[in-house]
Amino acid sequence: xxxxxxxxxxxxxxxxxxxxxxxxxxxxxxxxxxxxxxxxxxxxxxxxxxxxxxxxxxxxxxxxxxxxxxxxxxxxxxxxxxxxxxxxxxxxxxxxxxxxxxxxxxxxxxxxxxxxxxxxxxxxxxxxxxxxxxxxxxxxxxxxxxxxxxxxxxxxxxxxxxxxxxxxxxxxxxxxxxxxxxxxxxxxxxxxxxxxxxxxxxxxxxxxxxxxxxxxxxxxxxxxxxxxxxxxxxxxxxxxxxxxxxxxxxxxxxxxxxxxxxxxxxxxxxxxxxxxxxxxxxxxxxxxxxxxxxxxxxxxxxxxxxxxxxxxxxxxxxxxxxxxxxxxxxxxxxxxxxxxxxxxxxxxxxxxxxxxxxxxxxxxxxxxxxxxxxxxxxxxxxxxxxxxxxxxxxxxxxxxxxx
Numbered sequence: 208x209x210x211x212x213x214x215x216x217x218x219x220x221x222x223x224x225x226x227x228x229x230x231x232x233x234x235x236x237x238x239x240x241x242x243x244x245x246x247x248x249x250x251x252x253x254x255x256x257x258x259x260x261x262x263x264x265x266x267x268x269x270x271x272x273x274x275x276x277x278x279x280x281x282x283x284x285x286x287x288x289x290x291x292x293x294x295x296x297x298x299x300x301x302x303x304x305x306x307x308x309x310x311x312x313x314x315x316x317x318x319x320x321x322x323x324x325x326x327x328x329x330x331x332x333x334x335x336x337x338x339x340x341x342x343x344x345x346x347x348x349x350x351x352x353x354x355x356x357x358x359x360x361x362x363x364x365x366x367x368x369x370x371x372x373x374x375x376x377x378x379x380x381x382x383x384x385x386x387x388x389x390x391x392x393x394x395x396x397x398x399x400x401x402x403x404x405x406x407x408x409x410x411x412x413x414x415x416x417x418x419x420x421x422x423x424x425x426x427x428x429x430x431x432x433x434x435x436x437x438x439x440x441x442x443x444x445x446x447x448x449x450x451x452x453x454x455x456x457x458x459x460x461x462x463x464x465x466x467x468x469x470x471x472x473x474x475x476x477x478x479x480x481x482x483x484x485x486x487x488x489x490x491x492x493x494x495x496x497x498x499x500x501x502x503x504x505x506x507x508x509x510x511x512x513x514x515x516x517x518x519x520x521x522x523x524x525x526x527x528x529x530x531x532x533x534x535x536x537x538x539x540x541x542x543x544x545x546x547x548x549x550x551x552x553x554x555x556x557x558x559x560x561x562x563x564x565x566x567x568x569x570x571x572x573x574x575x576x577x578x579x580x581x582x583x584x585x586x587x588x589x590x591x592x593x594x595x596x597x598x599x600x601x602x603x604x605x606x607x608x609x610x
Contacts, residue, residue: 213256213278213517218243221259221283222506229510232518242472249273257513259283262493263472266290271298278607279516281509284496285309286441288414292527296578299545299605301525303512307362308504309496313411313439314366316495318374320463321407324435325350327461329489346460351375356405358398358421359440360386364411368392379404402429407437414441424449433460439495442466451481454488461487465495520582520609522573529573529580535610539568540590544581544597545604548574552602553581559596560585578604 215229218239226236242263243251252258252274259281260266266280271294280290282304295302323329325348334341355371357364357380368378368389378392381401388394395401398421402408408430412418422436423446430436436459438445447468453459464482470493471478482488496505515521520543523532546552553572560567565587572581587593590608598606 213276214254215257215259215513216251216255217259217283218264219261219283221261222502224503225259225283225506225510228507229513232514234517245270252277257281257517259509259513260289262286262289264289266295268294271295271300274298274300278605279303279513281513283505283509286414287526288441293577296527297604299578301516301522301528303509303516303524304526305505305508308508309498309501310362310366312498312501313363313495314370316465316491317363317367317409317437317439317463318370320437320439320489321355321371321409321435322350323489324407324437324461324463324487325353327487330487350407353377353406354379354404356380356395356401356408357392357411358382358401358408359411359413360388360392360394361411363439364409365389367409367411376407398426399429402426403431405434406431407435409437410440410444412440412444414443419443420446422446422450424452427453427459430459432458435460436462438463439465442468442470447481451485454482454485461489463489463491465491466493518609522580529575529578531571531573531580531582533571533582536568536584539584539586541609542583542585542590542594542597542606543609544583544606546579546581546600547602547604548577548579549602552579552600555600555602556581556583556597559593563587563589563593563596565589565593 214235216237217225219242220240229236245267248270253276256276256278258277262284266289268291271291277300279301280295285304285306287302287304290302292302327347331341351374353376355376355378357367360380360382364380371378372390379395379401380392381395381398421444427449450462467480482490512524519533519535520541521532522528523530565585567583567585569584572579594606594608597603
């Protein structure tokens with residue numbers, strides 16, 4: 208253990224504002240433009256106490272096993288499914304993400320795609336570039352007065368709801384968790400009810416086992432004939448082959464897809480999908496949150512989570528860890544301890560402190576089903592020794608002094 212500021216590695220072209228913010232706090236920040244492989248990470252991570260990734264970098268149990276120095280991982284995006292969160296927690300590694308920063312960017316893309324599908328803008332634009340003049344009102348409709356069905360009424364889904372109402376759409380939503388409707392939006396009790404009632408269906412659900420292929424042949428058949436599907440959530444939630452078939456038989460009038468079951472690892476790899484070449488289909492390369500404003504906001508949000516965790520031990524916003532947000536206690540030293548959540552650990556720690564004659568100025572403990580996270584502010588001239596004794600406890604996972 209030491210009090211030196213850690214080196215931080217940022218990969219996948221994270222916005223430079225993150226590097227600027229962390230370097231202004233005195234950290235050394237290294238960059239990689241690509242998504243490192245498992246073998247690369249195993250070689251790299253012994254040098255770093257923090258790692259920033261986006262959606263392409265996989266943090267497996269094997270990577271975590273070889274990352275003993277790593278204190279925290281930041282997902283500079285919304286999703287965290289690329290990280291083995293359970294293993295990270297068992298190693299005492301706090302994982303942060305940016306659940307709010309690109310909300311508006313994704314919502315705006317969904318609204319734009321809804322209008323583009325309704326007016327067949329993609330196909331008409333392509334034909335015009337090819338010299339064909341498709342001036343016709345056939346199949347071209349206004350969105351005003353139509354019904355938008357939102358599956359998943361979280362940060363993004365609710366933003367889409369607000370924007371859609373301002374365009375004159377009626378909004379229905381379905382969520383497995385009870386959510387407060389915004390504006391005049393109405394909750395429906397089943398996915399089937401939403402599908403059969405909506406002119407447009409947009410997906411905003413996390414990647415989870417229960418959401419895999421949630422829109423398949425049966426669900427597509429339940430949608431209104433001539434309706435549209437938009438997926439800017441996760442590639443695993445729609446059966447692409449079934450969607451392609453629904454388009455070919457003209458049951459679905461069009462779709463916009465931003466995420467796919469299998470995506471190229473870089474811009475240099477070719478992209479292939481059964482949806483290519485079909486009429487009124489908008490395909491985009493996972494750019495829902497890829498605006499300059501969103502990427503800058505994400506860079507600041509996760510970099511600030513790093514700073515607060517590394518400097519003062521705050522886990523507010525961590526997705527796999529008990530959340531503790533603490534003020535700085537001037538004139539004290541702060542010890543952080545992650546331990547298995549079993550009875551008696553706090554008593555053992557307090558016994559160590561008592562035997563050393565140290566005075567506890569403040570102590571905070573938060574637990575989940577697996578681990579406990581303790582923050583202790585003490586008056587002692589031997590704080591490193593105290594931390595070392597706590598680290599030796601059988602149920603300790605990780606202990607460090609932050610100041």
